[in-house]
Amino acid sequence: MDPSHNLASERSSIESTYELTKYLEYQLKEIKDVYLTYLGPPFNEKDFSPPRPNSTALTLPSAATRLELWHGLENQARLAQNQRAYSILLAAVRELARSTLCPSLKTSLLHFCTGLDGLLGSISALMNSLGYSSPAQAAAGELQFPQRGTGSNRPAPLMSQSLKVEGFWILRELQSWLWRSAKDFNRLKKRLRASSLTRHRYY
Amino acid sequence: MSVIISICLLVYVQTADDQGYTTGEWNQYERRGSDVTMQCGSLESDASVSWKVNGTDIEAQHQLNGPKLILTQVDLDHNGLYSCFQNPHGERRDTIFLHIGIPPQEPKVTCRSNTYPKGFYCSWHLTHPTYIPSSFEVDVQHNQHSLYVQKDPVHKNRCHVQFPEVFSSSPYKVNVTAVNALGKASATLSFEESAIVKPDPPERVTASPIRLNPRRLEVSWHSPATWPDIDTFPLKYFLRYRPLIHDKWQHVELLDSTSHTITDAYAGKEYIIQIAAKDTEIGTWSDWSVAVHATPWIEDPLPITTTTEVDFPNGRLKPKSITFLLIATYLLLSLIKSTGKYHF
Helix, strand or coil: HHHHHHHHHHHCCCCHHHHHHHHHHHHHHHHHHHHHHCCCCCCCCCCCCCCCCHHHHHCCCCCCCCCCHHCCCCHHHHHHHHHHHHHHHHHHHHHHHHHHCCCCHHHHHHHHHHHHHHHHHHHHHHHHHHHCCCHHHHHCCCCCCCCCCCCCCCCCHHHCCCHHHHHHHHHHHHHHHHHHHHHHHHHHHHHHHHHHHHHHHHH | CCCEECCCCCCCCECCCCCCCCEEEEEEEEECCEEEEECCCCCCCCCCCEEEEEEEEEECCCCEECEEEEEEEHHHHEEEEEEEEHHHHHHHEEEEEEEEEECCCCCCEEEEEECCECCCCCCCCCCCCCCCCCCEEECCCCCCCCCCEEEEECCCCCEEECCEEEECCCCCCEEEEEEEEEEEEEEEECCCCCHHHHCCEEEEEEEEEEEEEEEEEEEEEEECCCCCCCCCEEEEEEEEEEEEECCCEEEEEEEEEEEEECCCCCCCCCCEEEEEEECCCCCCCHHHHCEEECHHHHHHHHCCCCCCCCCCCCCEEHHHHHHHHHHHHHHHHHHHHHCCCCCC
16 A cells, blocks of 8 residues: 555544543543532632552553653554553443442443543554554453442432542543543644654665 | 742841840731830849830830830831830940831632643732731642742742643642741642643734735744643644724634634724634633734825816816816706796
């Protein structure tokens, strides 16, 4: 296939993945407000931020990274980190949805999971088109987030503080990842453009 | 790590006179509205002293109690250099620089990152004056770690911090404590990395007419010089423009471009144009750039080479003359008609 056609297709794929992260970021803002209201005070208070749980039960992938490390990520590693993060976060949000008793919030969370699943699929397709191997799809898709402790299937006022903190941090970390992914895909687009210019010089 | 931004100096100097009495000089800070006691050196309680302020007699209401001078409900006009002299010989025993002030209130703190992802800066100020020197201690925490805070070389109440990482979910907590001789007060500002990102306005904005295009203006600009990595962290722009004589702005949002052609300008009208910038994902819009003015291209008017004239049997008449003639004719005819003497 014509290399320039490949490049155009890859860039289009990156662009649509980028657009999807922006859409999910917007959707998450609204769901997060509703969810924090559901958890009640102090979670719904402005600037409230509980300490991040250290427990092994909650191994959320952190979007935070040193700038020079993020800058220097190879394309495959960049995409693989995104893929791994969303696999774990998707399982976490599914569990959150399962344990939420408010029907409308449950529906919103499940709908959001569909979008997240779509994002995962988009990333996997992009990795394939770029010739990168990715972790076995089945294993990634079926990743089971540890079931939240007993008592999670309770109305929010009866939920334990630690479960509320977990829920808070799942959505907080997801928000950071969606923001980071937008930057990741922008960077990927630029790096591919730069490497395609190099490739064209030698064809 | 906290850093003391400025230091309030308390200077005490002690000297001895010929008779071996030691005299001192110090600053004394007292709260506005309070009663103040000044002690003359280490004289006995039955010592007799006299006091002067700034070399003159004390006019404000005061009491003397042995070596002590008591001022009641002090205010800013009690500020001054108070000296005490031991009676009967008048040897100077002490000099006290009295400063009246108030303890600091909670400082107002703001933080911003115009150099994302490099770092951010915080500024603070006291909303009410204290009238005496105040210093500030700044502490910045992130993920239970204290970050290094660097004082700004130019701005007095500003410091700089580098981001230890990017895309962090954990908030930053900035604590600023104002301290003076009468007390201290703190304020804490908590924020997420993404919330404080605000670039400086775009720079070197230019707007030019486009030859042969009476409704277009070409606008170009540069990203702010303070934004460190425009390739990896691109900015988007918001352009606004209006004719000078109108109040309503038109807006255009632009991604990935530092130029734009306005195509719907009113011909011949002078325009005012401004640009703002924002990170493509996070933060807030910059302030508007400096305004530039431009007028679209206007066709040069043709030079006038001939005047329009009319041939008359006896010579040529100019347009003004023709108009006058027509008006005069009309008036004459109207007059004749009104008299009824002639019928047409």
